[in-house]
Amino acid sequence: MKLRTVLAITVLMYVGSVCLGQVTAPEKQSPNPPASPQSVGARIDVQGSEKYLLGPGDVLEIRFMGQPEMNTLAQVDSEGNLSSLPFIDKPILAKCRSDKEVLKDVVTAYRRLIKNPQVTISISQRNSRTPAAVFGAVRQPARVEMQHKVRLNELLAVSGGLTERAAGTIQILHTEPLMCPGPGEETQAAEIESTNMPLRVVKIADIRSGKTAANPVIRPGDYIMVTEAEPVYVTGSVVAPGGIYLKDELKLSKVLGMVGGPRKEANISAVTIYRQIPDSPLQIIHADLDAIRKNKTPDVSLQPYDVIDVPEANPFGGRRLGKTLLEILTGGLNSLVTSSLPYRVL
Numbered sequence: 623m624k625l626r627t628v629l630a631i632t633v634l635m636y637v638g639s640v641c642l643g644q645v646t647a648p649e650k651q652s653p654n655p656p657a658s659p660q661s662v663g664a665r666i667d668v669q670g671s672e673k674y675l676l677g678p679g680d681v682l683e684i685r686f687m688g689q690p691e692m693n694t695l696a697q698v699d700s701e702g703n704l705s706s707l708p709f710i711d712k713p714i715l716a717k718c719r720s721d722k723e724v725l726k727d728v729v730t731a732y733r734r735l736i737k738n739p740q741v742t743i744s745i746s747q748r749n750s751r752t753p754a755a756v757f758g759a760v761r762q763p764a765r766v767e768m769q770h771k772v773r774l775n776e777l778l779a780v781s782g783g784l785t786e787r788a789a790g791t792i793q794i795l796h797t798e799p800l801m802c803p804g805p806g807e808e809t810q811a812a813e814i815e816s817t818n819m820p821l822r823v824v825k826i827a828d829i830r831s832g833k834t835a836a837n838p839v840i841r842p843g844d845y846i847m848v849t850e851a852e853p854v855y856v857t858g859s860v861v862a863p864g865g866i867y868l869k870d871e872l873k874l875s876k877v878l879g880m881v882g883g884p885r886k887e888a889n890i891s892a893v894t895i896y897r898q899i900p901d902s903p904l905q906i907i908h909a910d911l912d913a914i915r916k917n918k919t920p921d922v923s924l925q926p927y928d929v930i931d932v933p934e935a936n937p938f939g940g941r942r943l944g945k946t947l948l949e950i951l952t953g954g955l956n957s958l959v960t961s962s963l964p965y966r967v968l
Contacts, residue, residue, distance in 0.1 A: 674770060675717075675801075675802045679749035682695070683695055684707070686739060694707065702715065729741050757848075759849065760778065784826065788849070790869045791849050794844055795845040853926065857932070858930075862882040864881060873921040877930065889932075893908070911932075
């Protein structure tokens with residue numbers, strides 16, 4: 623009994639580890655968002671597979687009870703028909719129909735050859751839907767296979783969610799006509815040479831707030847690009863110099879607040895913004911943060927890759943004179959004490 627128990631536990635542990643490995647080991651993703659993201663093998667819509675409508679390229683497995691020699695695999699042709707069934711000359715329409723609907727026509731067709739045929743049909747391969755691609759500011763760019771309608775938030779979840787570089791908008795591009803449009807659904811696809819491309823822009827804030835219009839149905843072949851924010855850089859006399867992503871339109875005063883604000887010794891009336899525009903000379907913009915705070919001058923709108931420099935005030939100016947003198951006196955006293963010691967402290 624003990625030996626059987628140990629063997630049973632060992633088998634269960636092995637099967638469990640294999641299953642977990644299949645679920646939690648997606649293909650390794652490229653660190654850079656590729657033009658055609660790697661597939662994560664995700665089928666997020668298995669729960670809707672019974673609603674799957676057939677299309678060109680799908681393969682059906684047709685089995686005859688009691689007559690195994692008649693069993694066959696039939697592929698839906700480019701016109702959407704089953705045209706390769708044994709002993710059946712007339713094509714059977716399969717496109718935009720379920721396997722159960724096609725089964726009725728297959729049984730009807732074989733009744734002319736077989737008395738009371740017992741037939742079963744199952745979908746062997748689903749090849750008619752091009753995967754949707756998710757890339758940009760997501761943690762795991764992915765190609766997601768779809769078997770039925772899937773909404774945008776589901777694809778974002780499969781791609782691991784948004785990164786801190788998400789700029790605030792998501793662009794959805796239809797690259798293929800909708801195969802089986804429902805009532806009121808548009809079928810337009812992208813035309814490479816046309817300026818009227820079916821591009822939809824969704825705000826991330828609207829998705830998070832639960833707006834239905836911001837969570838559209840994603841079609842097979844769609845490109846979903848989460849736009850990436852571009853940085854501005856803050857240097858000089860601020861608490862935490864560094865880069866800030868321009869996720870929305872940002873003003874100078876807000877960006878300086880996001881890096882902790884100017885330091886006490888900063889000259890906030892002489893902030894300089896360096897702006898490089900392609901094919902143009904470097905622009906130098908002077909801003910008075912003190913006047914901006916007092917609403918005497920308008921705040922400055924920033925552009926991607928602006929460099930903001932906050933200088934220190936003149937050490938002998940009115941704002942820093944007292945501190946400078948204190949530093950000089952403190953430094954002189956420290957030097958006098960150090961020189962009077964019989965030895966140096968290291």
